[in-house]
Amino acid sequence: MNEKLTMAKALNRGLRRALQADPKVLLAGEDIGKLGGVFRITEGLQAEFGENRVVDSPLAESGIIGTAVGLCMRGYRPVVEIQFDGFVFPGFAQIVSQVAKMHMRTGGRQKMPMVIRIPFGGGIGAVEHHSESPEAYFAHTPGLKVVSCANPNDAYWMIQQAIGSDDPVVFLEPKRRYQQKGEVNFTDRPAPMHQASIVRHGKDATLLAYGPMVKTCLDAAAVAAEEGTDLEVVDLRTISPVDWVTVMSSVRRTRRAIVVHEAPLTLGLGAEIAAKLTEELFYVMESPVLRVAGFDMPYPPARVESEYLPSIDRILDTVDTSLAY
Amino acid sequence: MRGQSVEMVQLLTPDGERVANDDFEFTGSADDLAGYLRDMILARRFDAEATALQRHGELGLWTPLIGQEAAQVGSAHALRAADVCFPSYREHAVAMVLGVPLSNLLGLFRGTDGGHWELLEKFKNYQIVIGCQALHATGYAMGIQLDGAVGNDDSGQNAAAIVYHGDGAASQGDVNEAYVFAASYNAPVVFFCQNNQWAISEPIALQSRIPLFQRAQGFGFPGIQVDGNDVLAVKAVTDWAMERARHGDGPTFIEAYTYRMGAHTTSDDPTKYRESSDEEAWRGRDPILRLTTYLRNLGAVDDAWLAAVEDEAKSLGADVRATIAELKDVTMDELFETVYAEPTVALESQRREYAAYLAGEDA
Ligand SMILES: Cc1ncc(C[n+]2csc(CCOP(=O)(O)OP(=O)(O)O)c2C)c(N)n1
Numbered sequence: 001m002n003e004k005l006t007m008a009k010a011l012n013r014g015l016r017r018a019l020q021a022d023p024k025v026l027l028a029g030e031d032i033g034k035l036g037g038v039f040r041i042t043e044g045l046q047a048e049f050g051e052n053r054v055v056d057s058p059l060a061e062s063g064i065i066g067t068a069v070g071l072c073m074r075g076y077r078p079v080v081e082i083q084f085d086g087f088v089f090p091g092f093a094q095i096v097s098q099v100a101k102m103h104m105r106t107g108g109r110q111k112m113p114m115v116i117r118i119p120f121g122g123g124i125g126a127v128e129h130h131s132e133s134p135e136a137y138f139a140h141t142p143g144l145k146v147v148s149c150a151n152p153n154d155a156y157w158m159i160q161q162a163i164g165s166d167d168p169v170v171f172l173e174p175k176r177r178y179q180q181k182g183e184v185n186f187t188d189r190p191a192p193m194h195q196a197s198i199v200r201h202g203k204d205a206t207l208l209a210y211g212p213m214v215k216t217c218l219d220a221a222a223v224a225a226e227e228g229t230d231l232e233v234v235d236l237r238t239i240s241p242v243d244w245v246t247v248m249s250s251v252r253r254t255r256r257a258i259v260v261h262e263a264p265l266t267l268g269l270g271a272e273i274a275a276k277l278t279e280e281l282f283y284v285m286e287s288p289v290l291r292v293a294g295f296d297m298p299y300p301p302a303r304v305e306s307e308y309l310p311s312i313d314r315i316l317d318t319v320d321t322s323l324a325y
Numbered sequence: 326m327r328g329q330s331v332e333m334v335q336l337l338t339p340d341g342e343r344v345a346n347d348d349f350e351f352t353g354s355a356d357d358l359a360g361y362l363r364d365m366i367l368a369r370r371f372d373a374e375a376t377a378l379q380r381h382g383e384l385g386l387w388t389p390l391i392g393q394e395a396a397q398v399g400s401a402h403a404l405r406a407a408d409v410c411f412p413s414y415r416e417h418a419v420a421m422v423l424g425v426p427l428s429n430l431l432g433l434f435r436g437t438d439g440g441h442w443e444l445l446e447k448f449k450n451y452q453i454v455i456g457c458q459a460l461h462a463t464g465y466a467m468g469i470q471l472d473g474a475v476g477n478d479d480s481g482q483n484a485a486a487i488v489y490h491g492d493g494a495a496s497q498g499d500v501n502e503a504y505v506f507a508a509s510y511n512a513p514v515v516f517f518c519q520n521n522q523w524a525i526s527e528p529i530a531l532q533s534r535i536p537l538f539q540r541a542q543g544f545g546f547p548g549i550q551v552d553g554n555d556v557l558a559v560k561a562v563t564d565w566a567m568e569r570a571r572h573g574d575g576p577t578f579i580e581a582y583t584y585r586m587g588a589h590t591t592s593d594d595p596t597k598y599r600e601s602s603d604e605e606a607w608r609g610r611d612p613i614l615r616l617t618t619y620l621r622n623l624g625a626v627d628d629a630w631l632a633a634v635e636d637e638a639k640s641l642g643a644d645v646r647a648t649i650a651e652l653k654d655v656t657m658d659e660l661f662e663t664v665y666a667e668p669t670v671a672l673e674s675q676r677r678e679y680a681a682y683l684a685g686e687d688a
Contacts, residue, residue: 026471052471058509063460063502070411070464070486073449074472078464094499097454098461106450107441107655108663142664142672166666194669241671 001186008178010152011041014159015079019049022077025163028055028064029081029117038083039119039178061091068114069098077113079163085120086129086299092137099168100143112168115159120148121212121262122309123176125302132299133263138170139240139272146240147193148172148211152182154190154237161193169193172239174212194238196246202232205256205322208247208273210236213260213310220315229319239269244276251277255286256322260310265293287325292318326606328520328529328536329582334562335552339610341618343557349565351557355625361402361556362616362626363634365394368418369613370638371427374645375417375434379591383649384434388415392554392586395612396519398422399559400487400581403567407474407484411462414451415519416489423448428648438655455490456497459516462488463503466514466570475513476573485513485570487563493524495540496532504544504578513570516541516578517563519553521585526598541578553583554612584610 005013018025027042033056036043046054057064061082068078082088088095095116102110122131138146145167149155155173162169191197199214200221207217214235221231234250236242251257257277259270274289292310300308334349372390379387390397397418404410404423412419417430429442433451440450452458466486469475474484494500495518507514520537522529533540541548547569551562559581566577584607588595595604620626661676662668 058502058505060502060505062499063463063506066457066460066499066502067464067467067506070461070466071468072464073461074465074468076468076471090498093454094457094460098457101439103666104660104663105439105441106445106663107438107659108666109441109445111666113666145665145669241669244671 002183003186004181005152005156005184006179006181007149007152007155007173008039008041010156010184011159011173012043012045013184014156015042016045016048018079018160018163019045019053024075025077025079026053026055026071027079027081028057028068030057030059030064030083032056032081037081039175041117041173042081061087061089062094065091065094065099065116069094069102069112072112072114073110077163079115079117082116082118084130085118085132085134088116088118088134095138095144095170096141100141103167104143111166113166114168115162115171116168117171117173119175119178120172121174121176122299122305123212125305127302128299131302131305133261133294135170135172135239136263136268139269144168144170144240145194145238146170146172147238148174148236150174150177150211150214150235150237152180153184156184156186157190158193158237165193172211176212177215180215194241194243196234196236196238196243198232198246198250199235200231200233202230203254204230205258205319206232206234206250206254207258207260207315208234208236209260210239213262216310216312217260217315220312220319223312224316224319229323231319242273242276244280247273248277248280251281252284255284257285257289258292258315258318258322259289260292260315262294262309264296265291266296268293287322290318290322328533330536330538330550333550333552333582334558335555336557336561337555337615337619339554339615341615341622343619346558349558349561351561353560355620355623358557358616358620359625359630361398361560362613362620363637364398364418364422365556365613365616366634367638367641368394368398368421370641371421371645372417374642375431376587376591378431378646378649379434384431385436386434387591388434388589389585389587389591390415390417392584392607392612393519393521394418395556395616396553396559396581396583399556400517400563400579402560403563404487405484405567407482408567409446409465409484409486410448411458411465411486411488412449412451413455413458413489413491413494414453416451419489420448427645428652431645431648432652435649435652437652441655456494456500456503459488459490459494459500459503460506462486463507463512463514466507466512467510469513470510475571480571483571485515485567487515487517487567489517489519491524492518492520492522492529492532492537493527494518495537504541504576507576508545511573511575513573514576515563515566515570516576517581518579519581519583521583523585523589523599525589525593536580538578538580546576546578548578548580550580550582553581554610554615556612556616
């Protein structure tokens with residue numbers, strides 16, 4: 001059974017299905033009840049499941065995440081919504097010091113099956129603090145898993161996989177793709193959440209991306225194809241842990257890799273991928289791993305964000321540099 | 326004393342005299358009280374042993390509880406089987422009363438493990454980040470409520486959470502957010518604040534301009550101050566608060582007005598920031614002394630009884646020292662295994678690399 005849905009609707013369906021499947025799943029966050037969240041991802045869910053399953057939270061991010069820790073301890077599987085990427089930081093301490101560490105501190109006795117949903121990334125012309133890409137902070141924290149969906153089908157399935165996981169998952173939703181439509185296949189289970197996927201096959205170089213940049217990379221690959229360059233595009237899907245098997249199998253074939261992300265360049269995920277590929281595939285590769293990323297500045301005002309964000313042109317320029325080695 | 330109110334609930338004076346209170350009465354027996362006295366004496370001994378162990382280099386750090394025995398023993402005895410406790414890092418006497426193996430506490434401070442405790446479903450592992458656990462307790466209490474385990478006619482089915490935090494912790498955002506969440510959802514949680522007057526070197530005056538218990542009103546639930554060195558009063562007040570929570574009447578804030586007689590931790594030097602006269606004044610309020618006086622006058626305990634408890638304390642001390650040798654360091658393998666509930670390929674490969682490195686070293 002297939003249906004064309006926006007990513008926002010697909011997430012909503014995925015959440016609904018998770019709420020139906022397990023009475024221990026509950027949603028919490030600011031404005032997620034009657035309003036359905038500022039992006040309407042939880043629309044209609046409180047009406048359907050009640051105020052105890054879809055809980056409007058006081059305006060306190062640490063409170064939302066910290067109480068979710070307690071709910072996990074009581075056997076619940078809380079899915080919390082952080083309204084925007086830039087507002088996760090008041091809850092950051094709970095995430096990195098509590099959520100991430102509890103399982104190991106307790107010798108594996110205390111699981112933290114929590115999902116922290118964060119609409120992330122730029123490109124929607126928002127005011128400051130509404131367009132950030134904080135994934136590296138979380139990916140750098142052992143104990144957390146970090147994933148990002150890039151299309152409606154993944155949105156529908158990955159949110160359920162994240163909720164089903166016994167580990168805490170930071171679930172990054174590319175907000176500028178919320179309204180993008182795509183086919184959702186409700187019957188065929190997709191790959192496991194921690195598996196990357198090759199979304200376009202090519203032989204000249206591999207573009208590695210996740211979340212909002214997957215579409216940008218596909219668009220770049222389409223332009224490149226007109227010019228006779230055959231690019232492979234890998235959607236990482238999982239940011240922590242990275243699926244090195246898929247990444248390396250692709251780069252082993254194309255022998256060139258370019259990582260693309262919106263987050264600032266320095267110490268971003270691209271740095272890790274470049275280091276790892278250099279360690280493992282040094283003698284295979286034809287050129288160094290290159291990166292196209294945001295700059296090392298706070299996210300810029302909306303009117304200039306298009307200059308900050310990796311564009312098709314910047315990606316293609318970097319592809320040229322890679323091919324010129 | 327600053328912050329001590331005329332409303333402070335006290336049932337036993339520092340001189341060991343029973344006093345009446347209009348709202349609270351201690352309903353236990355003299356035998357119960359003798360049991361509490363024994364708990365307090367043993368807790369103080371355990372604490373002294375652990376402090377000594379730190380001096381001998383066996384523990385990396387210790388957080389002494391001396392002075393706070395009544396607050397902890399009295400409140401711990403108010404807990405029932407289904408209640409769950411969220412401690413900070415100094416609640417050794419609560420742990421003892423609830424039956425947590427003392428080796429568990431020592432292991433954390435020795436660094437053999439990170440809180441791999443046996444009774445975690447009842448007594449959560451210690452929390453070092455100030456105030457975080459107030460939110461955990463509140464969330465847990467929200468879960469109790471969602472489970473329908475409050476306000477049942479069969480009171481045996483009801484439960485509540487209790488969280489211990491300090492006076493310094495009351496300044497933390499997380500603690501204040503916990504008060505907000507607890508009030509918003511009417512969660513069955515009791516905030517048990519041991520105001521021991523100090524947050525390391527900072528006096529209570531720096532944390533609050535009003536007595537702490539008065540803050541609760543601003544959050545919309547009752548706050549009450551109790552003489553934290555009076556085990557009868559602490560037990561009576563905590564019983565009341567826990568029962569309110571279990572009954573569905575929501576959160577309560579208890580300020581146990583007490584004093585940290587020792588250092589903040591074994592790394593601390595209280596002579597740098599407080600007057601010895603202050604300590605002297607509080608010595609006169611000692612929780613163990615006053616209960617001993619009362620029970621002696623009552624004829625409930627005598628020299629022989631005290632000598633027997635002293636013997637018990639001695640053998641507890643010997644046990645504690647012996648325990649150190651039995652504590653096992655967590656292994657790297659166990660750590661690799663417990664970072665995630667569901668193992669990751671990436672971390673497994675680090676584990677294998679490390680194993681190969683070790684094997685190479687042995688060869
Ligand atoms: C978030 C945080 N900040 C600072 C510290 C360092 N620290 C440990 S204990 C303490 C004082 C706590 O005082 P209080 O809450 O009154 O508890 P007490 O130790 O007196 O029981 C401080 C500042 C910490 N552990 N966590």
